[in-house]
Amino acid sequence: MREQRLPDGSQLLTDRTWQDVPGCRDVRIYPYIRKIDTLSSNSYLLSLNDCLILLDPGALPEQMEHMVGVIRSAIAEKPRPLLAIITHIHGDHWLQVLENTDFRKFPVIYAVQETGALAFANNDSRLTQASLLGTRFGTIPVALPLFPESELACDDGAVVTRPGFPFRYSYGTTPAPGGREIRCQNILFDSDTLECYHTPGHNPDCICIRIGEILFTGDLHFAATTGIAGLAGWDQKKLIRSIEDIRGVLAAKPVRICCPGHGRPLPAPTMAATLEALQRDVESLEAIAELNVARARQVAAYAEGLMTALGEVFTIIEGRLYYVAYVLNELEESGEADSVGKLLGSGMIDDLIGNFNAFRAEYQEAGKPDVYIMLKAGQVIAKMDHVFEREDLDWIIDSYLLERAERLISDYMRMAKGHRPPVIVGNTDLLPVVSGAVAAVNRPPLSDDEFFDAADDPEQYRKLLAKRIALVSPSADVSFAFHEGPGPYQASIDEDRMRGLLIMLLEEEIGRDAGTITIALEPEGERLILTMTGTGSSSGENDAILPLKLRFLEEEATLAGGILRSSFEPGTTTFSLEMGTGSLLSTLLPDTQIP
Amino acid sequence: MEITTNIQDGAAVVAVTGRIDTSTAPDLERELNRIIDSGTRKVLLNFRNVPYISSGGLRVLLATAKKLNDPSDRFGISSLTPEVNKIMKLAGFTSIFKIFPDEGAALAGW
Numbered sequence: 001m002r003e004q005r006l007p008d009g010s011q012l013l014t015d016r017t018w019q020d021v022p023g024c025r026d027v028r029i030y031p032y033i034r035k036i037d038t039l040s041s042n043s044y045l046l047s048l049n050d051c052l053i054l055l056d057p058g059a060l061p062e063q064m065e066h067m068v069g070v071i072r073s074a075i076a077e078k079p080r081p082l083l084a085i086i087t088h089i090h091g092d093h094w095l096q097v098l099e100n101t102d103f104r105k106f107p108v109i110y111a112v113q114e115t116g117a118l119a120f121a122n123n124d125s126r127l128t129q130a131s132l133l134g135t136r137f138g139t140i141p142v143a144l145p146l147f148p149e150s151e152l153a154c155d156d157g158a159v160v161t162r163p164g165f166p167f168r169y170s171y172g173t174t175p176a177p178g179g180r181e182i183r184c185q186n187i188l189f190d191s192d193t194l195e196c197y198h199t200p201g202h203n204p205d206c207i208c209i210r211i212g213e214i215l216f217t218g219d220l221h222f223a224a225t226t227g228i229a230g231l232a233g234w235d236q237k238k239l240i241r242s243i244e245d246i247r248g249v250l251a252a253k254p255v256r257i258c259c260p261g262h263g264r265p266l267p268a269p270t271m272a273a274t275l276e277a278l279q280r281d282v283e284s285l286e287a288i289a290e291l292n293v294a295r296a297r298q299v300a301a302y303a304e305g306l307m308t309a310l311g312e313v314f315t316i317i318e319g320r321l322y323y324v325a326y327v328l329n330e331l332e333e334s335g336e337a338d339s340v341g342k343l344l345g346s347g348m349i350d351d352l353i354g355n356f357n358a359f360r361a362e363y364q365e366a367g368k369p370d371v372y373i374m375l376k377a378g379q380v381i382a383k384m385d386h387v388f389e390r391e392d393l394d395w396i397i398d399s400y401l402l403e404r405a406e407r408l409i410s411d412y413m414r415m416a417k418g419h420r421p422p423v424i425v426g427n428t429d430l431l432p433v434v435s436g437a438v439a440a441v442n443r444p445p446l447s448d449d450e451f452f453d454a455a456d457d458p459e460q461y462r463k464l465l466a467k468r469i470a471l472v473s474p475s476a477d478v479s480f481a482f483h484e485g486p487g488p489y490q491a492s493i494d495e496d497r498m499r500g501l502l503i504m505l506l507e508e509e510i511g512r513d514a515g516t517i518t519i520a521l522e523p524e525g526e527r528l529i530l531t532m533t534g535t536g537s538s539s540g541e542n543d544a545i546l547p548l549k550l551r552f553l554e555e556e557a558t559l560a561g562g563i564l565r566s567s568f569e570p571g572t573t574t575f576s577l578e579m580g581t582g583s584l585l586s587t588l589l590p591d592t593q594i595p
Numbered sequence: 596m597e598i599t600t601n602i603q604d605g606a607a608v609v610a611v612t613g614r615i616d617t618s619t620a621p622d623l624e625r626e627l628n629r630i631i632d633s634g635t636r637k638v639l640l641n642f643r644n645v646p647y648i649s650s651g652g653l654r655v656l657l658a659t660a661k662k663l664n665d666p667s668d669r670f671g672i673s674s675l676t677p678e679v680n681k682i683m684k685l686a687g688f689t690s691i692f693k694i695f696p697d698e699g700a701a702l703a704g705w
Binding site for chain 1: 614616617618646648649650651653654657660661677678680681682683684685686687688691
């Protein structure tokens with residue numbers, strides 16, 4: 001794990017080691033820090049003179065076994081009560097307390113914000129995310145419900161005791177942006193005070209905790225992440241307010257280190273900047289759909305087809321770069337060959353796609369819930385987005401391939417956030433759309449004039465040479481025929497999406513060795529039918545498109561404003577697209593505004 | 596992924612079954628290197644049962660083409676599935692390799 005340092009150069013926390021909590025009179029901390037994933041949170045053990053506090057016990061057996069060993073030693077050294085505080089009741093933060101029999105032998109006192117405590121009491125499987133994971137969790141007895149409604153009227157500073165909870169506590173306030181005040185619940189120990197802040201939004205029971213100069217932020221800064229935003233209990237308005245509150249705490253209190261629920265600790269200024277950016281992200285997440293089992297299934301299914309298409313387009317792009325590098329090497333232009341070969345992250349995207357496919361196969365075999373595939377796709381696509389820099393490739397790779405890669409990435413991000421991919425519909429003449437698609441796969445080579453002009457400039461010449469090699473015309477041995485019925489060829493479609501779809505269908509024909517591709521346009525009443533027929537030498541043995549890919553193409557057709565049908569006969573592959581006026585589109589895409 | 600190599604008329608015919616991706620491409624590369632290192636200079640890949648090839652697989656094909664670049668060497672691929680054929684054409688690879696409809700055509704025609 002990469003070490004981070006505070007602005008003054010001093011160390012942040014060291015993993016799995018006891019160390020002093022800065023700003024406290026007598027508190028030590030033992031962090032268990034994990035890489036960021038959905039399997040388990042970090043755990044933090046605090047040692048005070050009169051209490052041990054375990055923040056977020058986590059959900060992995062090895063993690064809990066490790067922490068049980070540390071707790072056992074600490075209690076042997078000095079017997080004290082063990083308090084477990086859960087920053088929110090998502091299963092990844094606490095499930096091991098039900099599983100680990102050694103932990104269950106400790107007389108643990110649990111503290112959870114009141115909404116979470118009620119969810120435990122009522123076996124609410126939505127707020128724990130058990131229902132999304134297709135399972136049920138057990139429950140734990142909460143001795144201290146934090147911020148209970150019954151104590152809303154408590155005066156600041158008044159000391160409160162609660163039956164079954166061995167420590168006293170009080171309430172206080174901290175200034176927040178806009179003249180507001182943030183309420184905090186202070187648990188009073190011999191030497192120091194633990195401040196809790198109620199920060200709903202990611203889940204209704206989320207809390208952040210400060211002790212000394214450390215602020216534990218739970219999952220606050222992951223709350224806008226694709227696949228996390230929209231979980232049951234997610235609330236945009238409350239989340240924005242909670243972010244503002246914690247930014248207020250960071251400004252008003254002497255915090256130096258922020259410990260999130262997942263991943264490395266961060267210096268407070270880094271967390272403040274992260275929260276500022278997060279607030280902007282969350283503000284853009286209007287009307288997000290709830291991420292429930294049905295939506296996870298829908299998005300996971302969409303992700304599988306989309307990842308196939310993404311894998312394909314990136315293989316073509318990277319294949320072209322390898323091809324250009326190969327030919328340049330043959331031409332003894334090894335310097336240019338090296339730089340071209342590395343334009344797309346040197347195989348990183350291929351590794352990501354391989355990683356997703358292996359994950360999907362393993363999870364499907366084990367019958368695990370769809371949400372895991374959805375989240376994995378989100379993680380992989382976000383990394384692809386990071387590696388894929390269109391401006392590095394614009395000069396050498398056909399724009400239609402780059403546009404497709406960009407669009408697929410952006411569509412998934414929208415879909416995973418609960419929005420339909422954007423559709424821009426217009427009443428469009430289909431002829432230029434068809435000819436644009438054919439031109440994309442049937443492009444002429446770079447002109448000789450352009451090439452000769454660059455002959456005096458070695459660098460420009462090498463670039464143009466690479467570009468000339470890269471401009472592949474995959475349909476060089478295909479002849480095209482057009483049959484037009486009596487026009488007009490107007491249809492309500494998303495022009496860019498339709499062009500992109502037609503290019504993908506042409507690619508399928510080319511892959512089946514079509515010698516001739518015939519495209520016919522035929523108005524039928526209010527409908528317009530486009531038929532694309534490829535005839536050629538293919539044996540027809542394996543000609544049908546894989547079901548996953550076909551389903552993806554049908555979904556793409558829907559977004560473009562058409563209904564796709566296909567047939568595969570030996571030597572002949574036919575696609576037909578039914579398009580129409582606004583009435584067809586409003587059936588396909590009910591929420592679309594039709595001009 | 597499974598690889599079966601047969602020697603026919605002095606040529607190695609390498610039949611691959613399964614996906615050639617980031618995890619399996621190194622196995623194919625090892626087998627092709629083994630064949631070339633043993634002195635065989637004619638290699639035909641039969642991709643009849645390869646439903647998918649990733650860029651890692653394409654890289655292995657190029658690396659092999661580079662090693663078999665003497666005028667008397669032969670390197671070809673036969674029996675492409677539509678998915679792999681599409682990738683090869685769109686990536687420009689069909690202008691580097693000889694592509695044959697089946698094994699017989701390859702061994703007779705190269």
